[in-house]
Amino acid sequence: xxxxxxxLFASHFPADKTACCIETRDGQxxxxxDVERASARIANLFSSLGLPPGSRIAVQxxxxxxxxILYLATLRAGFVYLPLxxxxxxxxxxxxxxDAEPAVFICSPKNFxxxxxxxxxxxxxxxxxxxxxxxxxxxxxxxxxxxxxxxxPDHFETVEKQADxxxxxxxxxxxxxxxxxxxxxxxxxxxxxxxxxxYWHWQAGDVLxxxxxxxxxxxxxxxxxxxxxNGSKMIFLPKFEAAEVCRQLPRSTIFMGVPTYYVRLLADxxxxxxxxxxxxxxxxxxxxxxADTFAEFAMRTGHTILExxxxxxxxxxxxxxxxxxxxxxxxxxxLPGVSLRLAVTGSxxxxxxxxxxxxxxIQVKGxxxxxxxWRMPEKTAEEFTEDGYFxxxxxxxxxSEGYLAIVGRSKDLIxxxxxxxxxxxxxxxxxxxxxxxxxxxxxxxxxxxxEAVTAVIVKRSDAKxxxxxxxxxxxxxxxxxxxxxQVFFADELPRNTMGxxxxxxxxxxxxGQAAVMP
Ligand code: AMP
Numbered sequence: 001x002x003x004x005x006x007x008l009f010a011s012h013f014p015a016d017k018t019a020c021c022i023e024t025r026d027g028q029x030x031x032x033x034d035v036e037r038a039s040a041r042i043a044n045l046f047s048s049l050g051l052p053p054g055s056r057i058a059v060q061x062x063x064x065x066x067x068x069i070l071y072l073a074t075l076r077a078g079f080v081y082l083p084l085x086x087x088x089x090x091x092x093x094x095x096x097x098x099d100a101e102p103a104v105f106i107c108s109p110k111n112f113x114x115x116x117x118x119x120x121x122x123x124x125x126x127x128x129x130x131x132x133x134x135x136x137x138x139x140x141x142x143x144x145x146x147x148x149x150x151x152x153p154d155h156f157e158t159v160e161k162q163a164d165x166x167x168x169x170x171x172x173x174x175x176x177x178x179x180x181x182x183x184x185x186x187x188x189x190x191x192x193x194x195x196x197x198x199y200w201h202w203q204a205g206d207v208l209x210x211x212x213x214x215x216x217x218x219x220x221x222x223x224x225x226x227x228x229x230n231g232s233k234m235i236f237l238p239k240f241e242a243a244e245v246c247r248q249l250p251r252s253t254i255f256m257g258v259p260t261y262y263v264r265l266l267a268d269x270x271x272x273x274x275x276x277x278x279x280x281x282x283x284x285x286x287x288x289x290x291a292d293t294f295a296e297f298a299m300r301t302g303h304t305i306l307e308x309x310x311x312x313x314x315x316x317x318x319x320x321x322x323x324x325x326x327x328x329x330x331x332x333x334x335l336p337g338v339s340l341r342l343a344v345t346g347s348x349x350x351x352x353x354x355x356x357x358x359x360x361x362i363q364v365k366g367x368x369x370x371x372x373x374w375r376m377p378e379k380t381a382e383e384f385t386e387d388g389y390f391x392x393x394x395x396x397x398x399x400s401e402g403y404l405a406i407v408g409r410s411k412d413l414i415x416x417x418x419x420x421x422x423x424x425x426x427x428x429x430x431x432x433x434x435x436x437x438x439x440x441x442x443x444x445x446x447x448x449x450x451e452a453v454t455a456v457i458v459k460r461s462d463a464k465x466x467x468x469x470x471x472x473x474x475x476x477x478x479x480x481x482x483x484x485x486q487v488f489f490a491d492e493l494p495r496n497t498m499g500x501x502x503x504x505x506x507x508x509x510x511x512g513q514a515a516v517m518p
Contacts, residue, residue, distance in 0.1 A: 040156035042073035058102035062132030078159030083215035087479035163187030181374030191367040192315035202230040209252035242268040258418025294328035363389035414443035435463025455484040
């Protein structure tokens with residue numbers, strides 16, 4: 001039997017193919033039959049290109065039903081889907097294309113000019129566009145991908161795949177300036193989707209309000225896959241907007257978001273228990289949900305947010321229970337099939353496992369754990385223990401009943417609005433600015449974003465750098481969510497005896513000084 005993830009989804013599509021699969025905010029309606037036929041046409045197009053097995057299909061397009069259909073088509077045709085954040089700029093895209101060497105790249109028409117230059121130079125032979133603006137085609141999505149696919153048959157025999165064949169590559173931001181491509185197989189993704197379907201009690205009649213982006217594990221592999229595996233309708237919002245979410249909530253039963261969404265919902269006067277009357281499950285993840293948000297949400301709506309924890313490399317690892325106590329400040333219990341342990345390394349270099357109440361590095365094993373980093377065998381080997389556990393880079397603590405709390409990160413990572421920002425990458429860009437001697441990038445607690453990217457810069461004495469000037473310069477070279485929200489100038493950076501910048505001191509010092517940020 002094939003392990004192709006699409007075949008698994010298709011086996012759960014409703015018998016009534018005229019039922020709605022995806023509805024958009026402006027009332028467009030995609031039935032399960034539409035999704036099957038449209039993904040078949042695109043899969044036929046990809047198959048006609050004569051690509052070698054395992055070819056990557058890289059995608060940087062705005063969210064739309066067609067973008068999800070493109071993901072399904074890639075799976076069906078047996079190729080590897082590589083989604084990229086829409087905020088990435090040319091230098092970032094150049095890196096991804098150079099590293100992943102995709103055979104096909106699909107971009108927004110507005111980016112075609114610069115993407116084409118990069119892609120063709122790097123040897124990507126097939127470039128298509130997919131437009132987010134409804135135009136022509138009966139008001140449906142346009143661009144060269146759909147224009148070409150229209151000429152292909154709407155039936156396609158899904159390609160056979162083994163469980164460990166690659167299905168998706170998710171690039172994490174780079175800890176050392178280089179992003180790493182986490183390789184997930186059909187089996188990895190399917191096992192996680194099935195576990196979550198059971199654990200969260202997906203049921204007949206569920207409607208998912210989908211406000212997350214499609215290029216990240218949360219929106220694609222947790223939210224969309226959940227609905228696809230359950231044959232459930234999705235209401236697709238192009239992005240999160242509190243007022244629109246409030247308007248759509250009564251028509252939905254499940255909502256998933258990053259903590260920032262919940263903070264923003266609570267800030268919206270229209271958001272109350274009446275708006276949530278048909279919701280059976282609110283899920284939060286990708287970043288820590290503050291205890292205050294958890295408590296205020298319960299007070300305002302009567303709903304207890306279910307917090308879960310996972311990452312691109314492993315998909316979901318833990319979740320608060322569906323039908324037992326959900327504990328604020330914890331990410332719940334290890335999911336069925338996931339072995340999760342906490343380890344500490346003593347001064348003798350030996351590792352030991354932690355008991356309840358002890359803090360240790362989170363290590364995991366399971367059918368959901370990825371196949372390694374794309375073309376980085378050594379980096380992959382470093383991230384696994386000798387007995388095959390993946391070192392997550394997160395630090396946690398179990399309580400007496402086995403609920404896990406994330407207490408910190410051993411990896412240098414900032415999570416801002418649910419997006420990961422690796423300080424090293426931002427520091428290398430800052431250090432290239434004329435007049436910057438050195439820089440340190442830290443995350444400062446922020447009510448809306450969770451953490452706000454903040455830069456501390458030591459500048460040359462004659463340099464005419466200003467906070468606003470640095471921010472403007474950064475905006476031209478990196479994705480907006482990575483651009484420091486504020487910049488401080490310092491005479492020097494605090495260092496320990498080994499010369500390492502003491503970011504904890506910087507965080508303490510600048511937390512109090514944080515200005516009100518957008
Ligand atoms: P990503 O690969 O972008 O999903 O980011 C994964 C990282 O986000 C994890 O390694 C954690 O550091 C963090 N993360 C995800 N979910 C949670 C959560 N519920 N609480 C705290 N941190 C989380």
